Amino acid sequence: MSTSASTGIARRRAILRRGVIATLVVVCLAIFTGYFRESSDGPLHDAQGAAASVVAPVQEVATRALEPFRDAWGWATSLRDARDRAAALEAEVEELRGRAVFDAVREQRLAELEATLGVEPLLDTERRLGGYEPVTGRVIARSFTDWYRSARVSVGAGDGVVRNSPVVAGTQRGAALVGVVTSVSGSQADVAFITDGRTEVGAGIPEAGNFQGLVQSISPGQLRLxxxxxxxxxxxxxxxxxxxxxxxxxxxxxxPGIPIGQVTSVGGQEVDVQQTVQVTPYVDPRTRSYLTVLVPTSPEAKERAAG
Incomplete structure (x- = not known):
């Protein structure tokens, strides 16, 4: 019994809601129809104007009250966008920096490898004086003293390198002497630079006559003849x-004939019988990633290497 009564009440409520909704729809349609059909000075237009005049102050107050929140939302949104753009730009800058470093390293290595081509003209001359073959190796270790005395290259006995083989590096002027091989293993060789204070090289200045002397380092990076x-x-x-x-x-x-460096100054006392000749080497060994060993191939060159 209670179930049937509940069901009847629920049905009446549903019918009532539907009737109210239908009535409201009809009323709204009637109002809209009458509003659009009447003139601008009709009662519905007047009612709209009155309602608008009542609601306008409330709407203005609400707009002003919500304006700080709207501005805050806009500021937060713009700040988030700015942060996103900054992060994207920072990532792009880091990528460009990485590319720039990579390109700089590649250009440097390419320039050094191209400079090794300057060894060939020197060897064309040297073949008439004894005969050497160039073997280029990468610098895999070096001393980090002020004298930058030595380095180790990635070529050795397996490449024909022997002790006392001259070592050169290519420059814009051509090949220039940087040192000599002091010890050799199967795949590596140690090089003593001419800027090492313990290395002596017999040298001369062709433009100043057939006078010969000894080149030796007296200070880091500088030579004296x-x-x-x-x-x-x-x-x-x-x-x-x-x-x-x-x-x-x-x-x-x-x-003979391997360039060493350039005269930077000439001095001495009037009573001296010899001149003090300061020489700057053509090659700074610290800047080289590749060095070329002149491997003796002719009997005369092998005799020189034998000492």
Whole structure:
């Protein structure tokens, strides 16, 4: 019984709701129809104007009250967008920096490898004086002292390298002497630079006559040519090259004619019988990632390497 009564009440409520909704729809349609059909000074238009005048102040107050919240939302949105753009730009900058570093390293290595081509003209000359073959290796270790005395290259006995093989590096001027091989293993070789204070090289200045002396490092990165008589017309910017002779008439382990450096200053006292010739080497070993070993191939070159 209670179930039937509940069901009847629910049905009447549903019918009532539907009737109310239908009535409201009909009333709204009638109002809209009458509103659009009447003139602008009709009662419905007047009612709309009155309602608008009542609601307008409330709407204005609500708009002003919500304006700070709307501005805050806009600021938060713009801040988030700005952060996103900044993060994207930072990522792009890092990518460009990485590319720039990669390109710089690649260009440097390419320039050094291209510079090794300058060894060939030197060897064309040296073949008439004894005969050497170039073997280029990558620098895999180096000393980190002020004298930057030595380095280790990735070529060794398996490539024909022997002790006392001259070592050169390509420059814009061509190949220039940087040192000599002091020890060799199967795949590696140690190189002593001419900027090591313990290395001596027999040298001369072709533009100043056939006077010969010894080149030795006196300070990090600088050389001094000693033994040149005061009468020799030595001037700044003249080239210093290997002489092909050691002390006395003994053959040097370096063949003649390999460029070493450039005269930067000439000095000495009036009572001195020899000049003090300062020389700047053509090659700074610290800047090289590749060095070329001149491997002796002819009997004369092998005799020089034997010492």
């Amino acid at each position: 000693s033994g040149v008589p005061r009468a020799a017309p030595v001037k700044a910017l003249q080239s210093v090259v290997t002489a092909g002779w050691a002390r006395g008439r003994l053959k040097s382990i370096y063949p």
